[in-house]
Amino acid sequence: MPQSSPYGPVAGSGSGPGLGSDGQFVPAQRPAKAAGFTVGAANGMDLEQLMNRVARGDQVAFEAVYDRLAGPIFGLASRVLRDRFQAEEVAQEVLLEIWRSAARFDPARGSAQSWALTIAHRRAVDRVRSAGAATQREQRSAATSTVSSADEVAEIVEASLEAERVRRCLGSLTDLQREAITLSYYGGYTYREVADRLRVALGTIKTRVRDGLIRLRDCLGVA
Amino acid sequence: MKLPSSPHGLAGVYALDAVTDTEQDNFERHLDTCQRCTQDVRGLHEIASELALAAAAPPPPQLRARVLAALPSVEQLPASSDLASRPSAPVVAPESARRPARPRPAHRRPAHQLPRRRRTGGLPRLAYGLAAVATAVAVVLGLRLISVEDQLSVSRAEQQALTQLLNTPGVQVVVKTTSRGGQATAVAVPGLQKVVVLTKGLPPLLAGKVYQVWLIGVKSVGIRSAGLLPPEPAGGSTTLLASGVVKGDVVGITVEPAGGSPQPTTTPIVLIPLKQ
Numbered sequence: 001m002p003q004s005s006p007y008g009p010v011a012g013s014g015s016g017p018g019l020g021s022d023g024q025f026v027p028a029q030r031p032a033k034a035a036g037f038t039v040g041a042a043n044g045m046d047l048e049q050l051m052n053r054v055a056r057g058d059q060v061a062f063e064a065v066y067d068r069l070a071g072p073i074f075g076l077a078s079r080v081l082r083d084r085f086q087a088e089e090v091a092q093e094v095l096l097e098i099w100r101s102a103a104r105f106d107p108a109r110g111s112a113q114s115w116a117l118t119i120a121h122r123r124a125v126d127r128v129r130s131a132g133a134a135t136q137r138e139q140r141s142a143a144t145s146t147v148s149s150a151d152e153v154a155e156i157v158e159a160s161l162e163a164e165r166v167r168r169c170l171g172s173l174t175d176l177q178r179e180a181i182t183l184s185y186y187g188g189y190t191y192r193e194v195a196d197r198l199r200v201a202l203g204t205i206k207t208r209v210r211d212g213l214i215r216l217r218d219c220l221g222v223a
Numbered sequence: 224m225k226l227p228s229s230p231h232g233l234a235g236v237y238a239l240d241a242v243t244d245t246e247q248d249n250f251e252r253h254l255d256t257c258q259r260c261t262q263d264v265r266g267l268h269e270i271a272s273e274l275a276l277a278a279a280a281p282p283p284p285q286l287r288a289r290v291l292a293a294l295p296s297v298e299q300l301p302a303s304s305d306l307a308s309r310p311s312a313p314v315v316a317p318e319s320a321r322r323p324a325r326p327r328p329a330h331r332r333p334a335h336q337l338p339r340r341r342r343t344g345g346l347p348r349l350a351y352g353l354a355a356v357a358t359a360v361a362v363v364l365g366l367r368l369i370s371v372e373d374q375l376s377v378s379r380a381e382q383q384a385l386t387q388l389l390n391t392p393g394v395q396v397v398v399k400t401t402s403r404g405g406q407a408t409a410v411a412v413p414g415l416q417k418v419v420v421l422t423k424g425l426p427p428l429l430a431g432k433v434y435q436v437w438l439i440g441v442k443s444v445g446i447r448s449a450g451l452l453p454p455e456p457a458g459g460s461t462t463l464l465a466s467g468v469v470k471g472d473v474v475g476i477t478v479e480p481a482g483g484s485p486q487p488t489t490t491p492i493v494l495i496p497l498k499q
Binding site: 055071100113125166188190205207 | 232233234239241243261266268269273277278281282286290293294297298299300301302
């Protein structure tokens with residue numbers, strides 16, 4: 001095949017069948033999640049070890065942190081904000097905040113996951129309570145679909161297994177406990193707002209949330 | 224018995240961030256003096272994070288590249304919590320027209336281990352800006368070293384094309400991991416008919432084999448070769464500029480015999496959809 005240079009456009013490449021038209025072009029199998037890491041060690045580390053490295057400016061470690069937390073962070077933000085666009089912004093802010101504040105993470109005060117997801121939740125709640133957002137939130141429909149492309153199926157399955165576990169445990173709470181927790185956490189409402197919506201006393205919300213969380217813990221077997 | 228006034232009663236709703244800023248401040252002051260409460264809240268936060276995990280959803284694919292690209296521009300805080308002596312150093316990232324400004328609560332720096340709501344960080348508008356994207360892509364892909372002699376697998380024309388693309392409003396950068404490892408990135412501007420394909424970390428091929436890039440269109444358009452990828456220099460990256468991109472094209476890379484093939488003969492190691 002004649003070519004003027006070893007690299008560059010190949011002469012004679014014409015049109016042909018389109019994508020997927022004859023099965024010739026099947027998508028490559030979903031790449032392993034960790035394939036992008038140049039330092040394989042990052043994969044075997046727990047989040048706390050990774051955070052330790054991130055605190056020292058290790059970008060490879062941060063990639064591993066990203067791969068473990070971006071889904072929960074984005075998903076949580078989507079759930080609270082009910083808006084993919086804003087959720088993406090918040091997720092980006094949170095992930096960079098994790099990078100920025102990694103040295104402030106203190107393993108003696110809780111898990112890295114809890115630290116990171118608390119940052120994420122607070123950011124999302126800040127955003128949803130900020131001016132204008134509250135009314136928009138009221139107007140938006142209750143359900144937001146946050147998916148998807150073919151690539152993402154495995155992740156969705158993984159996530160939905162966890163979601164199923166939590167859903168099952170939420171189902172074991174009393175209605176009031178469950179509603180108080182989901183409105184507070186996923187809805188981003190203050191407990192006063194929750195009390196208003198559920199027409200119960202403030203003190204009741206406080207105790208139901210706490211009791212519900214304890215019950216959830218027992219059901220999930222969280223340490 | 225009147226217990227509701229006990230600050231500790233807030234532990235549950237505090238752990239779910241279902242309190243106002245003032246309540247949060249007051250409760251955190253209480254935590255500073257109450258070891259048992261701190262312990263209690265820690266446990267409740269762990270349960271809350273299960274609720275977060277249950278909400279997990281795949282983030283948009285472009286988010287990863289954007290976040291990684293912005294890292295170099297975000298200064299990391301030291302471990303010490305001596306905040307007063309440090310001036311706040313917001314990341315200066317130009318805003319892109321793509322991302323309209325939104326009203327945001329004023330943020331201050333975290334004064335506690337966990338950044339407080341509405342006090343979290345001077346983390347700024349993120350690097351949605353084009354300049355940031357450009358730097359970003361360069362850093363991510365090692366193009367920062369573009370001027371270094373041994374990295375010059377990128378022709379001058381491609382460099383210019385890349386720079387031009389990266390500075391065009393609406394530029395999109397899609398990064399995918401290939402099935403053989405390494406990453407392939409497509410930089411394209413909708414409507415511009417051009418795409419720059421960059422790869423980094425693709426495994427070297429045996430003699431007589433090359434990586435060939437394809438533009439895969441809908442049936443009526445078909446599959447067109449975009450050319451052969453120059454080999455990556457050790458530790459470097461390589462790029463290829465493809466023209467004639469049409470709406471709906473997907474960029475694919477296959478392994479082909481030396482010289483390339485008129486049509487792909489193997490399964491692509493990566494497919495990168497272009498949103499144009």
